[in-house]
Amino acid sequence: MKKYTNKILIITAIVLVLGMIIGYTIQFQTDYRSGKITYKPFTPDSTNVISMEDLEAYSDSVMTEQTPSPQDETSYEKETETSNH
Amino acid sequence: MNINNIIKLIKAYFYENWQKDVLFSFLIVMVLAMLWVPFQLFDGMLFTVICTIMMVLFPTRAFGKLHQPASRMHYLMIPASNNEKVVANMFLANVYFVAGMIISIIIGTLLGNGIQYLRNPEMYAPFSKIINDIFMDFSGEPIMMLFLFIAISFFASIYFKKSPFWKMILTLFVISVVISIIMGVTEWLNALAVVPEEIRKGNYFMVKDTVVNSDSWLFYLKTGLGIVYFYAMSFLRMRETEA
Numbered sequence: 238m239k240k241y242t243n244k245i246l247i248i249t250a251i252v253l254v255l256g257m258i259i260g261y262t263i264q265f266q267t268d269y270r271s272g273k274i275t276y277k278p279f280t281p282d283s284t285n286v287i288s289m290e291d292l293e294a295y296s297d298s299v300m301t302e303q304t305p306s307p308q309d310e311t312s313y314e315k316e317t318e319t320s321n322h
Numbered sequence: 323m324n325i326n327n328i329i330k331l332i333k334a335y336f337y338e339n340w341q342k343d344v345l346f347s348f349l350i351v352m353v354l355a356m357l358w359v360p361f362q363l364f365d366g367m368l369f370t371v372i373c374t375i376m377m378v379l380f381p382t383r384a385f386g387k388l389h390q391p392a393s394r395m396h397y398l399m400i401p402a403s404n405n406e407k408v409v410a411n412m413f414l415a416n417v418y419f420v421a422g423m424i425i426s427i428i429i430g431t432l433l434g435n436g437i438q439y440l441r442n443p444e445m446y447a448p449f450s451k452i453i454n455d456i457f458m459d460f461s462g463e464p465i466m467m468l469f470l471f472i473a474i475s476f477f478a479s480i481y482f483k484k485s486p487f488w489k490m491i492l493t494l495f496v497i498s499v500v501i502s503i504i505m506g507v508t509e510w511l512n513a514l515a516v517v518p519e520e521i522r523k524g525n526y527f528m529v530k531d532t533v534v535n536s537d538s539w540l541f542y543l544k545t546g547l548g549i550v551y552f553y554a555m556s557f558l559r560m561r562e563t564e565a
Contacts, residue, residue: 242481242559249551257501258508265512268530276517276526 323409327402331410332418334400347376347419348426355430359438373423374468381415381476382487388563389483404560412553415472428453463538466545473552480559 268274351373358369387397400407431453478490513522 240562242555242562245555245558254504257504261505261508262512265509266516269512269516273530275529276521277529279525279527 323403323405327406328410328413331400331402331407332413335410335414343419343422347380348422351376351423351426352430352433355427356434356437359431359434373427374471377420377423377468378471378475379487380419381411381472382479382490384411384415384476385479385560388480398564404564405557408553408557408560412476415476416469420472463541466542466549470545470548470552473549473556477552477556477559480556480563 265274354369354372387393397407402410474494475487475490478486478493482489513528
């Protein structure tokens with residue numbers, strides 16, 4: 238019996254590679270012409286890098302949101318005191 | 323193809339290998355699930371990866387006997403056709419082992435849940451919630467990918483004579499590198515043809531619209547065709563091996 242497996246595998250690989258190149262090319266051309274693919278100038282803003290000042294300001298705002306206010310603390314202390322009595 | 327022969331082949335496999343499967347696969351997964359639920363010793367993703375690797379590794383052993391000189395003749399002389407042997411192994415890889423793994427995970431989780439309740443009732447989560455967390459990542463697309471990889475490793479077990487798993491991993495790695503290079507070169511050539519020169523040579527970067535997504539049905543079609551292709555190749559290779 239002749240062995241076909243290797244030949245079929247090679248043909249499949251060639252067909253897949255050609256299909257990928259043609260398919261991707263068509264997709265790229267269509268998307269570029271319809272404006273789905275665009276090129277933007279590379280600026281520091283486009284990298285989404287957060288500066289240290291912004292990071293510190295953000296962490297401060299988060300911390301102040303989580304910390305209970307002095308009023309809450311006193312009311313909690315009062316509650317525990319009354320419950321202990 | 324005779325159904326009775328296939329059933330006999332599956333039964334023969336159980337008699338010879340059930341202890342090995344229970345000890346080295348199902349029990350390990352069960353213990354891992356049992357430890358994962360109450361103690362959270364490792365990441366849930368790691369647990370999923372371990373189970374997936376085991377399910378992909380199992381079919382690479384399917385035709386091990388075929389490539390060992392001592393057992394090769396015995397395997398080929400078993401009174402069943404090659405197609406029946408392939409179908410029986412397909413059942414073992416896709417149904418028996420996957421079902422065994424799922425059952426092991428469920429039993430392990432149930433036991434782990436019990437331990438958690440005894441250890442710390444306040445942290446106890448309902449069994450249904452934990453099972454939901456474990457199987458949450460297994461939606462349609464990952465399941466199709468899992469069965470595609472099972473089909474690839476099934477074919478690798480017939481195609482490669484020695485260390486099919488590692489050869490399969492190496493082949494897939496080489497293929498993915500080649501695909502990346504081809505895609506990169508294609509994109510560069512396309513940009514060369516369409517994009518204006520001042521943009522190509524300037525400091526620009528490409529932005530793709532997030533709407534550009536391949537359709538879900540296309541993914542299922544491609545994966546389904548891949549599964550059928552690898553099983554068809556397995557049947558063909560098995561016939562050639564006999565000849």
